Amino acid sequence: MTQISPPSAPAAGDLPAPPADRPRLGVHRAWAVAAITFVTIIGAAAFASLPGLLIDPLHTEFGWSRGMIGFAVSVNLALYGLTAPFAAALMDRFGIRRVVAGALLIIAVGSALTVRMTQSWQLVVCWGVLVGLGSGSMALAFAATVTNRWFEARRGLVTGILTAGGAAGQLVFLPLLSWITEHHGWRPAALTVAVAAVAVVPFVWFLLRDHPADVGLAPYGAARFVPKPPPVVGAAGRTLRALREAARTSTFWLLAGTFAICGASTNGLVKTHFVPAAHDHGLPVTTAASLLAVIGVFDIAGTVASGWFTDRLSPRRLLAIYYGLRGLSLMFLPVLLGDSIHPPMVLFIVFYGLDWVATVPPTIALCREHYGDSGAIVFGWVLAAHQIGAAAVAYLGGVVRDTFGSYDLVWYSAGALCAIAALMSLVIRRRPVAVPALAVVG
Incomplete structure (x- = not known):
């Protein structure tokens, strides 16, 4: 495989002046940046909470099939994934603040315009x-970029915390949006999403910083000051070159394949179809949405714990365990759904919640280990596979429900796919063969 050497270190005379802004009270500025990123992801998660609540209202009001509505959600999920790797490169070119603030405004416009629609x-x-x-520009590549720039130590833990921000947003907004949808209709719920996205913009613009060097600091845990790299031009070309180089390795395809199954079994299936599936069994929509929100509670704990484990254990073995347990839980779900909440269903919610996005920290760690400085961009492409898998199941799940009148086939199929993902994770090499970094310079 063609190897691209990392860029040489700058000469001593090129280094910036010694850091002028020191951490106060022993708290590194990186933790403040992580906190702002966490809040931003929480706000952005509001829009991700809505699609599963819209399927029945839109079907009732407009007569659109669940497959048609699922297709719109699948387009959303696919673009979310395909945009992510380019967004990571755009952050290197224009800065994190500009890209994320612009993304939030696009989300607000798209959500607000839905209240005027009359055609599918x-x-x-x-x-x-x-x-x-x-949303693609606000994807997990955002969390990976912040972690890679601001942290040298505790990267797995920080990745877990930031990833949990999406679950925290789901916890905050799902019960609220379901209540608004049930009592006031889906349009006020869509406007609530737009307002939430706009509300986060000032936090991003005025409080977030692109790089530790902007405030005269070394990354958290780093032994030396790291100068801020110059803007990288040719974001699209750099992103495609990183994909081309990574695609020559088997590790990339294994990571992409397992993460596609991850997306299929979470965003595409549970987040999109759990509420209507539970409603099919007589469970009220608000109650089903509350269960989905409870998944978010345990998701926070599971993802943070996964980050902690990733700093200490083999990421590939962690992935095998996570996928295996997820597949097992999905196999049992069809017999657990009913018209009321009972202890076995609560056990599933807790079990599944702990595993929801626990796969993210070890996947990011493997991308960083195998692809070095381009790890965030490569993870963006892996995330694209995640969203393509989610998009496929978001659409096919609706088609299966329209055809067979039940989601059971989808649950069983997703469980089998997770078992395959567990086996694929164990095949990933422990270390890269001979590539310290894919530092592609535009």
Whole structure:
């Protein structure tokens, strides 16, 4: 495989002046940046909480099939994934603040415009294209970029915390949005999403910083000051070159394949279809949405714990355990759904919640280990596979429900796929063969 050497270190005379802004009270500025990123991801998670609540209201009001509505959600999920790697490169070119603030505004516009739609294609454009593009720029590549720039130590833990921000947002907004949808209709719920996205913009613009060197600090845990790299031009070219180099390794395809199954079994299936599936069994929508929110509670604990484990244990073995347990839980779900909450269902919610996005910290760690400085961009492409898997199941799940009148086939199929992902994780090499970094310079 063609190897691209990392850029040489700058000469001593090129280094900036010694850091002028020291941490106060022993707290490194990186933790403040992580906190702002966490809040931003929470706000952005509001829009991700809505699609599963819209399926029945839109079907009732407009007569659109669940497959058609699922197609709009699948466009959203696919663009979310395909935008992520380019967003990571754009952050290197224009800075984190500009990219994230712009993404939040696009989300707000797309969500607000849905209240005026009368045709199904407008749902695809507003929610599928606009919100998909905006959310893709707010994807987990954002968390990976912040972690890689601001932290040398505790990267796994920080990745877990930031990833849990999405779950925290789901916890905050799902009960609220379900209540608004049930009592006031889906349009006020869509406007609530738009307002939430706009509300986060000032935090990003005025409080977030692109690099530790902007405030005269070394990354947290680093032994030396790291100068801020110059803007990297040619974001699209750099992103595609990183993909081309990574695609020559088997590790990339294994990571992409397992993460596609991850997306299929979470965002595509549970987040999109759990509420309507539970409603099919007689469970009220608000109650089903509350269960999905409780998944978010345990997701926070599970993801943070996964980050802690990733700093200490083999990431590939962790992935095998996570996928295996997830597949087992999905196999039992069809017999657990009913018209009321009972202890076995609560056990599933707790078990599944702990595993929801626990796969993210070890996946990011493997990307960083194998692809070095381009790890965030490569993870963006792996995340694209995640969202393509989610998009496929978001659409196919609706088609299966329309065809067979039940989601059971989808649950069993997702469980089998997770078992395959567990085996694929164990095949990933422990270390890269001979590539210290894929530092592609535009």
